[in-house]
Amino acid sequence: MSLILGIETSCDETAAAIISDGVRVLASSLASSSKLHKKTGGVVPEIAARKQLESIIPVVEDCTEKSGIKPSDFDAVVVTVGPGLIGSLIVGVETAKALSLAWNKPLIPINHLIGHIYGNFINRDPSEIYFPAVVLIVSGGHTDLVLMKDHGKFEYLGGTLDDAAGEAFDKVARLLGLSPYMGGPAVSKAAKEWEGSSSSFTFKRPMVDSKDFNFSFSGIKTAVMHKVSVFKENMGEVPVTEIAYEFQEAVTDVLVYKTVKAAEKYGVKSVLLGGGVSANLVLREKMKVSLEKSKINLFIPPIELCTDNAVTIASCAHFNFYPRKINEVYANQSLSVSDYL
Ligand code: KG4
Ligand code: ZN
Numbered sequence: 260m261s262l263i264l265g266i267e268t269s270c271d272e273t274a275a276a277i278i279s280d281g282v283r284v285l286a287s288s289l290a291s292s293s294k295l296h297k298k299t300g301g302v303v304p305e306i307a308a309r310k311q312l313e314s315i316i317p318v319v320e321d322c323t324e325k326s327g328i329k330p331s332d333f334d335a336v337v338v339t340v341g342p343g344l345i346g347s348l349i350v351g352v353e354t355a356k357a358l359s360l361a362w363n364k365p366l367i368p369i370n371h372l373i374g375h376i377y378g379n380f381i382n383r384d385p386s387e388i389y390f391p392a393v394v395l396i397v398s399g400g401h402t403d404l405v406l407m408k409d410h411g412k413f414e415y416l417g418g419t420l421d422d423a424a425g426e427a428f429d430k431v432a433r434l435l436g437l438s439p440y441m442g443g444p445a446v447s448k449a450a451k452e453w454e455g456s457s458s459s460f461t462f463k464r465p466m467v468d469s470k471d472f473n474f475s476f477s478g479i480k481t482a483v484m485h486k487v488s489v490f491k492e493n494m495g496e497v498p499v500t501e502i503a504y505e506f507q508e509a510v511t512d513v514l515v516y517k518t519v520k521a522a523e524k525y526g527v528k529s530v531l532l533g534g535g536v537s538a539n540l541v542l543r544e545k546m547k548v549s550l551e552k553s554k555i556n557l558f559i560p561p562i563e564l565c566t567d568n569a570v571t572i573a574s575c576a577h578f579n580f581y582p583r584k585i586n587e588v589y590a591n592q593s594l595s596v597s598d599y600l
Contacts, residue, residue, distance in 0.1 A: 266338045267571075269348055270567060284381060285326045304346055308347050311347045311350035315351065330362040337368075339369050339374060341371060342400065348590035360585065367580065368583055369575050370596070371567075380574050389528035391525060392528065393527050397423070397533070398536060399426055401419070410579055417473040417517070417521075418474065419474040420466075427510060431446055434484055447541070458501050514546075515549050529555060531559075
């Protein structure tokens with residue numbers, strides 16, 4: 260049995276979790292500074308880092324106390340090393356190093372993007388997930404399609420050339436006056452209010468016809484901005500729910516189309532989603548319907564494991580148990596999905 264303490268501090272969440280055998284959650288604690296960032300309309304890195312510093316010890320303490328596990332029983336301390344905000348990452352990385360030294364436990368660095376994939380393994384028999392798999396990692400900072408041949412064996416297929424899908428959701432939420440920060444759920448809620456009505460317009464599906472597996476979401480954000488100003492000028496009122504609905508339709512159509520195309524091209528057995536945007540109910544449903552008649556199994560993490568947390572980070576380390584020396588572990592804000600560790 261493996262017992263792993265995971266730490267995640269890549270952005271505005273301070274999280275710790277204890278996982279056994281990579282799939283069972285024994286304890287999890289999370290503190291978020293998102294309320295502060297709502298006030299400023301986005302994450303202020305300096306504020307996020309200070310909050311990480313205030314929260315990290317209480318969060319780790321709370322998590323270990325809840326689990327009742329003694330430090331001597333851990334097999335490793337693992338930590339997100341990137342990508343993310345450098346000030347936030349450093350807090351987690353240096354805390355993990357200190358714990359690893361104090362407890363004399365192996366230290367394992369984890370790529371946050373790869374960590375997102377492991378939300379699919381929690382409370383599941385891992386042998387149910389067959390490889391090769393196509394993985395769509397879709398978050399606030401990234402939108403990547405990856406061919407996962409096995410644990411630790413990845414081939415990059417494509418990704419966004421500009422904005423990430425989550426970033427587009429966040430910007431559209433601001434444009435529509437729905438939410439100043441982390442606007443995905445607010446756009447989704449507004450879209451639901453329009454669902455079933457007939458729209459007077461649609462948005463282009465960006466890059467849907469390109470031969471590669473790349474995405475682009477900055478044009479659709481500009482199209483939304485344009486739509487908002489045209490409606491304001493001509494009608495004096497903006498049809499917020501209609502725009503939210505059409506925006507969500509366009510983005511989810513492209514994500515599903517390219518993921519299914521990649522799955523077919525590489526003849527994979529599974530499709531896995533991960534990252535904050537995979538909490539989107541329309542994306543989840545469309546992906547399910549698109550793969551229903553195929554032999555490809557679809558795996559989507561439970562909603563609470565789509566956004567940032569330490570459970571997925573700890574799970575990832577169980578399946579990729581590669582400890583590093585303390586001086587080889589450092590925060591790297593611009594780590595990409597291809598930089599495995
Ligand atoms: O993975 P995550 O928690 O943080 C990053 O690693 O970036 O993803 C956060 C992103 C935000 O852009 C947020 O608006 C988006 O995920 N998100 C959603 C939903 N829930 C979170 N986007 C669309 N629909 C949702 N239900
Ligand atoms: Zn994330």
